[in-house]
Amino acid sequence: MAPRAASKTAETSDKVSVICRALRRAIIEQALEPGAKLPEDSLGERFGVSRTIARHALGQLAAEGLVELRRNRIAVVATPSWQDARDAFDVRIQLERLVVRQLAGKLTKAQIAELNAHVDAEDRARGGSDPVSIRLATEFHILLAHMTNSPILIRYVSEIAYRCCLTLSLFSRPHSSECAINEHRAIIAALVRGDENKVMSLMHSHLDSVAGRALVAPVPQRGRDLLDILAPYAEEAESGRVVKLPKAARGR
Amino acid sequence: MAPRAASKTAETSDKVSVICRALRRAIIEQALEPGAKLPEDSLGERFGVSRTIARHALGQLAAEGLVELRRNRIAVVATPSWQDARDAFDVRIQLERLVVRQLAGKLTKAQIAELNAHVDAEDRARGGSDPVSIRLATEFHILLAHMTNSPILIRYVSEIAYRCCLTLSLFSRPHSSECAINEHRAIIAALVRGDENKVMSLMHSHLDSVAGRALVAPVPQRGRDLLDILAPYAEEAESGRVVKLPKAARGR
DNA sequence: GCCTATCAAAGTGCATGCAATTCCTGCGCA
DNA sequence: TGCGCAGGAATTGCATGCACTTTGATAGGC
Numbered sequence: 001m002a003p004r005a006a007s008k009t010a011e012t013s014d015k016v017s018v019i020c021r022a023l024r025r026a027i028i029e030q031a032l033e034p035g036a037k038l039p040e041d042s043l044g045e046r047f048g049v050s051r052t053i054a055r056h057a058l059g060q061l062a063a064e065g066l067v068e069l070r071r072n073r074i075a076v077v078a079t080p081s082w083q084d085a086r087d088a089f090d091v092r093i094q095l096e097r098l099v100v101r102q103l104a105g106k107l108t109k110a111q112i113a114e115l116n117a118h119v120d121a122e123d124r125a126r127g128g129s130d131p132v133s134i135r136l137a138t139e140f141h142i143l144l145a146h147m148t149n150s151p152i153l154i155r156y157v158s159e160i161a162y163r164c165c166l167t168l169s170l171f172s173r174p175h176s177s178e179c180a181i182n183e184h185r186a187i188i189a190a191l192v193r194g195d196e197n198k199v200m201s202l203m204h205s206h207l208d209s210v211a212g213r214a215l216v217a218p219v220p221q222r223g224r225d226l227l228d229i230l231a232p233y234a235e236e237a238e239s240g241r242v243v244k245l246p247k248a249a250r251g252r
Numbered sequence: 253m254a255p256r257a258a259s260k261t262a263e264t265s266d267k268v269s270v271i272c273r274a275l276r277r278a279i280i281e282q283a284l285e286p287g288a289k290l291p292e293d294s295l296g297e298r299f300g301v302s303r304t305i306a307r308h309a310l311g312q313l314a315a316e317g318l319v320e321l322r323r324n325r326i327a328v329v330a331t332p333s334w335q336d337a338r339d340a341f342d343v344r345i346q347l348e349r350l351v352v353r354q355l356a357g358k359l360t361k362a363q364i365a366e367l368n369a370h371v372d373a374e375d376r377a378r379g380g381s382d383p384v385s386i387r388l389a390t391e392f393h394i395l396l397a398h399m400t401n402s403p404i405l406i407r408y409v410s411e412i413a414y415r416c417c418l419t420l421s422l423f424s425r426p427h428s429s430e431c432a433i434n435e436h437r438a439i440i441a442a443l444v445r446g447d448e449n450k451v452m453s454l455m456h457s458h459l460d461s462v463a464g465r466a467l468v469a470p471v472p473q474r475g476r477d478l479l480d481i482l483a484p485y486a487e488e489a490e491s492g493r494v495v496k497l498p499k500a501a502r503g504r
Numbered sequence: 505g506c507c508t509a510t511c512a513a514a515g516t517g518c519a520t521g522c523a524a525t526t527c528c529t530g531c532g533c534a
Numbered sequence: 535t536g537c538g539c540a541g542g543a544a545t546t547g548c549a550t551g552c553a554c555t556t557t558g559a560t561a562g563g564c
Contacts, residue, residue, distance in 0.1 A: 050548060053548070072556060152412070293544085302519045305519090325546080
């Protein structure tokens with residue numbers, strides 16, 4: 001349909017990438033907080049695979065910087081430092097600059113519609129601290145990257161956007177996604193006009209406004225059980241595609 | 253010694269990362285040409301590990317874009333398209349721009365010495381088509397990235413530099429590394445002077461001059477046996493650190 | 505009461521085994 | 535000579551098993 005080619009840079013087979021996607025979502029929606037333990041056994045049990053597969057998935061996520069792996073130790077959700085966050089945003093701005101340069105004035109009608117639809121979805125899922133709206137805000141940028149049709153750019157922007165999302169959950173107060181949504185709309189408009197410079201400055205200030213926040217101490221929630229947390233994500237992983245809200249599922 | 257921190261972004265344990273390093277070198281030195289098959293068994297046999305580990309290493313390399321993995325198929329060394337190459341260089345220029353910005357005028361004496369030593373090594377290993385000199389030229393950029401102390405930047409620059417190196421082996425005629433070496437020296441000088449703009453333009457034209465070449469048809473060499481090709485790399489992997497020239501080893 | 509040694513439980517590191525799939529070689533046929 | 539097609543060899547997909555490491559709780563010494 002949309003010209004979205006070759007996105008799978010790695011993503012071995014099926015099972016592994018399914019688990020990766022599920023965990024990625026669980027992490028950026030903060031169902032799994034930074035520091036949360038991810039034992040191979042539990043993961044395997046939850047997703048109905050052996051440790052081997054769970055392990056492989058953890059390896060991938062570690063390569064993406066979402067998970068920390070230390071020899072002989074339980075894998076944990078990554079806890080990026082403040083400096084990491086700064087670096088990540090620096091890199092991100094450069095990468096998104098490339099995206100903008102390639103896209104300005106070159107969006108097809110279908111793509112414009114897709115972008116608008118996405119922002120509409122953001123609008124619907126509003127509510128600053130709602131994890132789903134945070135995910136959607138991040139995925140707006142990933143959607144843009146996809147439209148460049150450059151596998152490398154897609155991968156890097158996706159990765160770093162997820163990482164930034166993760167760090168935000170650590171360092172930022174619940175961000176009012178309302179303004180972010182308006183900024184997204186402005187970016188689309190400028191992209192359509194082909195006003196590259198305008199988009200650049202919009203994107204820059206957009207990312208800055210998202211990044212430049214006060215620091216809030218992280219509160220690790222140890223109480224809930226991993227198996228419970230992952231239940232909705234595992235369900236979705238088994239049956240078909242992305243469910244809109246994770247709390248919707250919850251069967252067995 | 254040198255201020256080179258936290259480089260292991262993923263790199264699971266020991267064995268896996270050792271194999272990754274060995275394969276990475278074999279690939280960028282063109283001992284393994286694009287399209288070369290990498291069966292798990294052979295890899296495991298060559299490096300004295302089980303398929304499990306070899307498989308994991310292949311997964312990592314696939315995530316880095318050096319290896320292509322398709323379900324139920326033998327892994328092969330990646331064969332980037334021409335468009336991939338262009339995209340990669342675009343991204344690379346942006347990333348190296350960040351490196352330069354962070355480093356201009358801020359190099360320590362030790363770092364300057366290290367850079368000079370590296371270029372001296374390039375000089376010694378001269379000879380345009382010598383795979384080792386190609387590797388060293390690539391690693392100059394990676395060395396620069398390391399000096400930023402930004403794990404993200406280090407990882408991305410390393411990855412993309414290797415990928416560019418791989419694409420060059422496909423699309424570029426044997427590049428006279430002599431000029432590259434001089435350009436490297438000029439970059440060091442400008443970095444030391446802190447002349448950011450100068451470094452930027454140097455780096456830009458440097459990468460352009462490396463990237464902008466005519467297209468040569470790839471000639472897949474099917475003859476040699478994987479086990480033979482990898483012999484020197486496996487040896488080095490077992491015993492200690494980087495050997496200067498791969499053909500040096502070759503024991504059993 | 506507090507610190508430390510010890511030991512079982514939990515978890516990872518890695519190899520191996522079996523099933524399923526792909527590959528490839530040789531054969532029949534046009 | 536060229537082409538399709540079987541069937542065995544090669545190879546991957548995945549689970550499981552065992553050894554080793556870490557963890558954390560408990561008991562003993564100070």
